[in-house]
Amino acid sequence: MRITVFIAMSFLFIGQAYAQKKESPQNKKNMKTELEHYTFQLSDKVTRQKVSFKNRYGITLCGDLYLPKNPQTKLLPALAISGPFGAVKEQSSGLYANQMAERGYAALAFDPSYTGESGGEPRNIASSDINTEDFSASADFLGLQKNVDRNKIGIIGICGFGGFALNAVSIDKRIKAVATTSMYDIPRAASKGYYDKVTLEQRTKTLEEMSLQRWKDAEAGRPEYGNCPNQNTIKGDEPQFIRDYYDYYKTERGFHKRSINSNGAWTKTNGFSLMNMPILAYIKEISPRPILIIAGENAHSRYFSEDIYKAAAEPKELLIIPDAVHVDLYDRKEKIPFDKLDAFFKNNLK
Incomplete structure (x- = not known):
């Protein structure tokens, strides 16, 4: 498998295809939540407000705070939720927040730095450090809310933000419990490809191409974005996971105009730091705080979850969802174990 620059990683991850469409959050200040497009229905038991x-880097993050209409306690346990990698809060993370707020949590779904409505220029770039920090900044925000018990804060990371969530919890001792679904280790995938099949020669070639791209970007004064194969339609002979991504991001099921995976592209140099900064070297330091790792039985990404489960210290749990693929855990409510997530956080946010 040959990976060129970071474009191929984008294709491997999401099958995304559109040219970059730049939308600055500064142009969205007057946007009203009720006029927004969400890929799920807001529960009648929940309120949602933009926040x-x-x-820590001074980047303004935008999120949606979901609250139960009839809270059972004065101070609520709280969850920060983000992902999948390249998605926005109106997609999977918002659905999770909506469901968890129904169960009594203050649940914050947020757009990571440089994506969606959150700040940061240029647009559509990722960072092992900054995206890890985004979770800690979410804990900052939640802990300042008058209706939140700051001693009961947990995290849910979906897809690539599962890896960043685990990294955040290994550092930030305020976070009491962490769960991941369809987890990806983004730096590992960027550097080594699926199942670690990328050779040193291929990795070197990719880094050479990104290094030369930096000259082009410097001369132009702006980054160049990836030109992925056009995936507005699919032939049907693509790998199953590409068809699964298409079914979520490119159809009415999960499409959102601000989602990179639906309607954008990463910069061509996006992998420059991701490929050289492993994020899970200190996974054992999450202990004694608990980890819940959830993956689909038939997910192409399942091995990431299994490897992290082996590397982590107790207490930990690996839950495999029968007959589920990677994207099923984005939005298939009948397959996402929300009651299990509720029980996990209720038992551990004490």
Whole structure:
């Protein structure tokens, strides 16, 4: 398998195809939640409000705060939720927040730095460090809310933000429990490809191409974005996971105009730091705080979850969902174990 620059990683991850469409959050200040497009229905037991806060780097993050209409306690346990990698809060993370708020949590779904409505220029770039920090900044925000018990904060990371969530919890001791679904280790995938099949020669070639791209970007004064194969339609002979991604991101099921995976592209140099900064070297330091790792039985990404489960220290749990593929855990409510997530956090946010 040959990976060129970071474009191929984008194709491997999401099958995304559209040219970059730049939408700055500064142009969205007057946007009203009720006029927005969400890929799921807001529960009649939940309220949703737009919020913003800054991370340690001064980047303004935008999120949706979901609250139960009839809370059972004065101070609520809280969850910060983000992912999948390249998605926005109106997609999977918002659905998770909606469901968890129904179960009594203050649940914050947020757009990571440089994506969606959150700040950061240029657009559509990722960072092992900054995306890890985004979770800690979410904990900052939640802990300042008058209706939140700051001693009961947990995290849910979906897809690539599962890896960043685990990294955040290994550092940030305020976070009491962490769960991941369809987890990806983004730096590992960027550097080594699926199942670690990328050779040193291939990795070197990719880094050479990205290094030369930096000259082009510097001369132009702006980054160049990936030109992925056009995936507005699919032939049907693509790998199953590409067809699965298409079914979520490119159809009415999960399409959102601000989602990179639906309607955008990463910069061509996006992998420059991701490929050289492993994020899970300190996974054992999450202990004694608990980890719940959830993956689909038939997910192409399942091995990431299994490897992290083996590497992590107790207490930990690996839950495999029968007959589920990677994207099923994005939005298939009948397959996402929300009651299990509820029980996990209720038992551990004490």
